[in-house]
Amino acid sequence: MQENYLAKWLNNELTEDELTEFKKSEEYATYQKIVDVTSGSEAPEFDMTKAWDNLQSRRAKETPKVITLSPFKAFLRVAAVIAVLLTGAYFYLNTQDETIRTQLAENREITLPDNSEIVLNAESKLSFNEKNWDSKRAINLEGEAYFKVAKGKKFTVTTTLGTVTVLGTQFNVENRNGFFEVTCYEGLVSVAYNGEEFKLPAGNSAVAINGSLSKSKVEINGQPSWINKESSFKSIPLKYVLAELQRQYNLEVTLEGIDENQLFTGTFSNTNLDLALKSISTPLQINYKFEGNKVLFYEESAP
Structure with a gap:
């Protein structure tokens, strides 16, 4: 049998001679049974419109829902965020303190918003x-700092050891490692120290060293010596004197x-190191080496 007889037979394209020859083949009987069985079967109906509707329904369930805000609602949300940011920025900027520092061997002058004046000594922070x-x-x-407060102006100076409240005066405050000193040159200051207020x-000075408070007299309308490039001490432990020497030089x-x-x-x-070293060593009858x-x-007496 020719290889293409089956296709031509299914399409009713065989000639009589080809059909006679095809029926004599062993395969014909099998093919005929298949045709007899399937000829009574019908393909299921297919509804294109219904299938499309089902597909669209499944897609709607699987796709995330997107809610579109009206332009005005979106604007309100953005405006609210901006308002919160601006408010936070305002409070942040207005609660930040201005900090001024001096390094070793440095003094600095500062003018407050009320025109009061401050001179900051070496290695200090305000x-x-x-x-x-x-x-x-x-x-x-x-x-340490020296203050010249504008007349009629009042403010408070706070340190870790004590607080000074002033009104139109000139005074000096030093606060360093267990050493606290307040000196009033003009007017009146109120000092709070160790639970006591006085x-x-x-013309008066109060100094507290390691919790022990003492008072002494100073020149009225004077200034602290370091303003004039000198450091002066009266019955002060040597370690504080040398600490000041280190700061100034x-x-x-x-x-x-x-x-x-x-x-x-x-x-x-505070400007001549050789003279400063001699000013300390000579009264104490000690030597020094500088390198x-x-x-x-x-x-x-040491070798």
């Missing part, structure tokens, strides 16, 4: 809120065989 100065007249101080009129000071708690009274220059930025003080 902070205040310039934006809210009229409502929050407060200064935080670490180190008035300090012009950016030095590293060490002692050998010397009592750092012995009291020192005197003055040294680079290091100074060693030692007893005269």
Whole structure:
């Protein structure tokens, strides 16, 4: 049998001779049974419109819902976010303190919003809120500063050891490592220290060393000596004197065989190191060696 007889037979394209020959083949009987069985079967009906509707329905269930806001509602949300950001920025900027620092061997002059003047000594830090100065007249101080307060103006200087409240006056405050001193040159200041509050009129000084408070007299309408490039001390432990020497000259000071708690009274220059070293060593009858930025003080009897 020719290979293409089956296709031609299914399409009724065989000639009589080809059909006669095809019926004699062994395959014909099998093919005829298949045709007889399938001829009575019908293909299921297919509804295109219904199938399309079902597909669209399934897609609607699977696709996330998107809710479109009206332009006005979207605008309100954006406006609310902007308002929150602006409010936060306003409070942040208006609650930030301005901080001023001095390095070793540096002094700096500052003018407050009320025209009061401050001179900040070496290695000190001062902070205040310039934006809210009229409502929050407060200064935080670490180190030493001299204040010339404008007449009729009042503010508070806060340190870790004590608080000073002033009104139209000139005064000096020092706060360093267990050392707290307030000196009033003009007017009147109120000092709060260790749970005690007292008035300090012009010409008086109060110094607290490691919790022990003492008072002394100073020149009325004067100034602290460091304003004039000198550092002066009256019965002050040597360790505080040498600490000031280090600040004014950016030095590293060490002692050998010397009592750092012995009291020192005197003055040294803040501009002439050689003179300053002699001003300290001579009254105490001690020697010193100076090399680079290091100074060693030692007893005269030491080799």
